[in-house]
Amino acid sequence: MTILLTGIGLLATQDAELGEIPEAALVIEDDRIAWVGAASSAPAADERVELGGRAVVPGFVDSHAHLVFAGDRTAEFAARMAGMPYAAGGIRTTVAATRAATDAALRVNLARLRTELVRAGVTTFECKSGYGLDVATEERSLRVAREFTDETTFLGAHVVPPDIDRDDYLAQVTGPMLDACAPYARWIDAFCEVGAFDGDETRAVLTAGTAKGLGARVHANQLTTGPGVRIAVELGAASADHCTHLTDEDVDALAGSGTVATLLPLAEFSTRSPYPDARRLLDAGAAVALATDCNPGSAYSTSMPLAIALAVREMRMTPAEAVHAATATGAKALRRNDIGSLTPGRRADLVVLDAPSYVHLAYRPGVPLVAEVWQSGTRVA
């Protein structure tokens, strides 16, 4: 079964060789991209869809999201906008609500957020635990998450919960909690930050996880400079996330590594914090991804398009760089080579925009431009 999408105003493949193709077409065969090129030389297909000049980009890859939780933190948000600074401690509010929630309630909330993500053009998303912080709730958080995505991340090391000694908690995270969670997780993550976990603790958590076969990723340098980025690079983590406060050494370490710097501007938006310096990272040669960080405390948004607009407005990425970061480099941050670009052979995950160019994602902020979403060759929104 082949489908020809034609009349594409601008096809931004995110493939280094194929580049951007004006007046383009694309052929899907089953769940894969089979062909891309000029519409005038497109092959025949079983079905034909006319896109009337609209632009096409790969489906967005949201490589950083916290989607298993209950409740929200509206009051904390309003207080922060009135001047109270963001602190990691607010996480504990969500932990209490999540522990009290049934699996069914967690599933309903995650399903609602998945629907939002898909409508925002996201075709692959990562999902972290980290609002359970006890063995049972972390395990069931990941079990529920795994029903929705293969990109699940064990984040027992989010903060130390209030009801346990710090060393005892770390022994759990690197011991029985990890044992319980590893079957449902692809990744291990730690929040390396003042108020969360220090460098030695972060290293211990990640090392325990990688010994169990999980890949490493790190919440690094969000609120202060610290050792997070360098630990991520040292351990060969797929991604160092946030990267808001970087030293020259951090930038150099990222640039010389296979670790992606995943920037999360919706968090800076919602915490009224300074934005990360994407320009500095890109100019140094680091790989930069964009993700939502969707969570009820510091970034309660599923909008990859707004993350792209903020990256352009606030972080001086070009629209082309921002879209690449939200697709191809997001895939790299998940060490995936089957998604993130519209290269023949890759999964047919793509977004049709109600606009002639992907530039409109930044040029038309807040406007819902995602017209169609195709996932594995099937239209899902």
Place this chain on the structure above:
Amino acid sequence: MTILLTGIGLLATQDAELGEIPEAALVIEDDRIAWVGAASSAPAADERVELGGRAVVPGFVDSHAHLVFAGDRTAEFAARMAGMPYAAGGIRTTVAATRAATDAALRVNLARLRTELVRAGVTTFECKSGYGLDVATEERSLRVAREFTDETTFLGAHVVPPDIDRDDYLAQVTGPMLDACAPYARWIDAFCEVGAFDGDETRAVLTAGTAKGLGARVHANQLTTGPGVRIAVELGAASADHCTHLTDEDVDALAGSGTVATLLPLAEFSTRSPYPDARRLLDAGAAVALATDCNPGSAYSTSMPLAIALAVREMRMTPAEAVHAATATGAKALRRNDIGSLTPGRRADLVVLDAPSYVHLAYRPGVPLVAEVWQSGTRVA
């Protein structure tokens, strides 16, 4: 015919006496609000709609938009994001495209933007001319605009077009162009700015318009401090729009007047400019409205929700102040007392949000939270 909307999680009426009502209900009779109050004491009605805890606010009033144009300015936007500053002269690009467009093309574009506005929760919008800048194109711009809204504004004084002497153009704007446009316009506006029109020119244009029975509104103090705000107050204009660069005298003048300060943060977003100081205006006692400024040059967005989120994040308005600015004070900026609040007797224009509170408009930036839009008692989205 009466309709009961019940199960409202939080009803933010924007009426000073009715305030915010939790667990609320609302009765629509024909095209009007007939009753608001606690769901537990709601009267019977012919129909009943259960909203399941979702929040309700009045329909947004977008009191500043430039929607009659052809083409877009994607390349100018991308160049600006790469470092080129915004200048009023870019308007001329759109003038050339608009003059070359048929009425039908202008109508199709305006219909598309109206659809976006309605989906963003806007139930009343203003629409300016200003991309014609000759008698024929200004007149047909307003004729087309009037098909879509009663709140039409003659903005011949947008910039001086390239093909005419400055004094000759001003004579047209205050003479034959005004005569041709006044039948289709409720308002007259002028862009008082370096590169557009100076104080004397602005005063001459507005005075000519008010002599023809039009109400005055002014593009004031967008790119620099200048006389715009003081002229608006002096002439009793309904609104001084932008207000990005204000002196203490400007703030005092607005605070002591019936002129609304209409802030347009999507313009600052899309031109990477500093945001207006809403806090200073509110604390001084000025009336502050929010609008989109939707136009293809400096703010190509129809998103009142993003304008609200930006007002909270960047301009230190509270979520309650921002919603009030986008509804009740927007209505005041159009000198309308039939819209802008959910007061019995007013038009039944309202938005149902996919959220328990209007705070989520700022707390969940970029997420399309507008679930239902009712206009004059009929669901339109």
